[in-house]
Amino acid sequence: MSGNVFSSLTTGLGSWPGTDVREAASIVLGELPALPHVVELPARGLGADTIGRTGALMVDVELDVRTSGYRVAQRKSLAGRRAEDLLHFDLDVLEELWETGGFAATHRVLKVQAAGPFTMAAQVELRSAHRVLTDRGAVRDFAGSLTEGLRQHCAELRSRLGVDIVVQLDEPSLPAVLAGSLSGVTRLDPVRAIPEPEALELLDSVLVGVGVPTVVHCCGADVPLELIRRSNADAAAIDVALLTAGDLDAVGEFLQAGKTLLLGLVPSVAPERIPTWREVAAPAVTLIDRLGFPRSVLATQVSVTPACGLAGATPEWSRHALELAGNVADAFQDAPDSL
Template sequence: MSAAVEAVLRGGVATGVGSWPGTDPREAAATVVGELPGLAHLVELPERGVGADLLGRGCALLVDLPFDTTPRGYRFAARPGGVARHARDLLRADLDALEEAWERAGSPGIGRPVKLQVAGPLTLAAEVELVNGHRVLTDPGARRDLAESLAEGLARHAAEVAKRLNAPVVLQLDEPSAAAVLEGSLPGTSMLDSVRPLPEPEALDLLDTVIRAQSAPVIVHSCAAPPLALFRRSAAAALALDVAVLRTADLDGIGETLDAGKLLVLGLVPSTAPAGEPGWRELAARGVRLVDRLGFPRRTLAERVLVSPACGLAGATPEWARRALDLTADIARAYTEEPETLEAE
């Protein structure tokens, strides 16, 4: 990892995944900026409806690819529809709220990064339809156009945010559909129409088309069981994973990720309130067990690991969302200050 990336993206930091409960962007921004001083993020508020969710925000950043919706979801269109205008209006409102919260926090400014999230090219290609109703993923030219459009739009978005906040930017590509894209498990337009699996080299090319176009470090994230080999081979600086979905078979891939010089963002805090609320030490133990089993020193937790909730918090109550950030911050602090004293069980 280059010195320039290390200056912006570092271990021992608490951050969020993306989504947040409620519909008030100012309240959400103020909470996240206040609770996550090391790496706050631009929240998504999907409760506001169409255009405010992960796919709507991703489509809003596309350049020269107009879109609208159908009863089945988002679809490319001959000209921008009302949904496209609404999605971009929501994004502008969220940016205004983040800028206000940033300034109220005392102009953290230089040296304090901010994270932006967007659906990655594989997930957008899997979930957005062409005009004819087929998934973008089924058309090689269309998926290439989508990746290039997203790369350009995301670079513009990052530049605008960096200028408005006078802060370095970290980018996160959310790829919850990546595994389904590789496995060929996405349904087609009918029972007789299947979507073929995308070969890993082609998937990697789409992912890296977006990543390599960015001047900011990029995290690749999935709340679902991740295709670790694909993510590890990408140009991303870090991988963000829900620890609860990792299997024993994934351990070698996690170790290879660290050996490759990439950082990990470990999702350790439940994204909705559990039946019995765990303490931060119990949750921190999951990360400790992981590095111990991999044979890495405990200082890896401070140097190479960031901490986050397991997934977005849109499905949580406002009370648990705030509590989740508190727990996340407590774990990151412990990894930095006292990793050797933490229990692994």
């Protein structure tokens, strides 16, 4: 793949409402010709959520479920089998649609999503009930398992569909990991922060190891854009509404580094009044103007997404959100200086 495959397009961030994977995949393939993604339907329950689904991708790591959440298991559990079955079913449906819907002739790249190494280490427990994050050796093992699992996942999709694959690492827990603000089993057992140099090294081990273009997605507040800029990620996906004045320098340096911002501009749930595409585009235009960049940057280094996943939206709004995002991206491409 030449250039930055994430630049100047519309894509979704992964999750979708409902439980019908065939309908969801059909909509995503139809609405996102430049960069469709493998859909995630967490409403199906256990194993369909981000953590369970990522666990199904990992190699030589098995997860089970306790009342507190996911926990490392000694052997494959019912929860693990369910997660694997859901994933395999989704890929079978995707392959069928790819062949019968004519998408093979028009689609060249597909995006897959998985929880990143820090979010997995933060949200999964060891058998001792402590977070994986509390054991640096276990964190490294998790990162290695995730890397190999993603490599195999990408290879399978390339074989099935004949397309290039890109990977999105979802890291909602990364800010808390860096800040050391995650709770331990007790107040006397805090979870230490991971220093940025160590975090950067671990993140890069996954980003480089998967062997395909990558984007790091963090749609919460306090996104560590400086860390992502220094990493091997090609792009960062963020919610533009959560940026503060203190984030501007980091955003500017990110763009100066030649990387792409996937800006979450479209609301993830339907607002009381449906915005026009110009209203949706306005925060991105304002951001670029404040940074002093030419608006042509909108056409070369900015892509458009919903603010976060669409699992909490209605099916009607989810489709409309992608249409709005597409209209904004087209305007960025066609006439950014006139916005």
